[in-house]
Ligand SMILES: Nc1ncnc2c1ncn2[C@@H]1O[C@H](COP(=O)(O)OP(=O)(O)O)[C@@H](O)[C@H]1O
């Protein structure tokens with residue numbers, strides 16, 4: 786296959802099997818792939834606003850997987866399926882289900898007990914989700930859309946701005962984002978909170 790993908794700091798490379806899962810075989814460049822994924826994601830966003838989900842529905846494994854499938858299902862045949870390979874980011878693939886369950890339960894608890902303010906619940910969820918890294922690819926964009934759905938549907942507050950970027954290009958915005966993510970890795974959540982509203 787003629788597909789040549791470039792990887793930037795903080796992106797997960799695909800292995801050969803995962804590349805095989807490309808549905809549109811005519812794609813040859815990273816730019817074409819980015820564009821096709823973006824179109825698919827826009828369809829998924831429309832799907833999320835056309836439905837009214839309850840918090841117990843959103844905070845479930847089936848919703849997490851369904852959203853990934855809606856975002857990337859026109860592009861990748863493994864969309865919505867947990868990874869079965871190791872990555873440079875994320876937990877061992879065989880504990881993804883357990884780690885996700887733990888995160889979903891914790892988040893429901895934070896909501897019930899108002900452990901943190903709404904933005905902080907959504908962003909803490911987003912950061913732990915992308916740190917588990919459930920899927921072979923698309924985890925960053927998926928985790929940000931999950932945060933938007935939580936803040937809008939569960940807390941009835943405006944979605945995050947994410948610096949008006951999908952963070953696909955390796956520009957200054959993406960560098961800022963990745964450094965905020967790395968601070969969150971060591972327990973400093975504020976920069977990521979600020980970035981999300983910036
Ligand atoms: N050190 C890190 N700790 C946690 N998450 C990270 C780290 N570095 C990168 N990430 C997250 O992983 C994402 C990249 O994963 P990937 O599956 O390629 O998502 P996408 O294809 O949507 O960019 C980044 O956007 C970022 O959110």
Ligand SMILES: [Mg+2]
Pocket residue numbers: 796797922923924
């Ligand atoms: Mg990626």
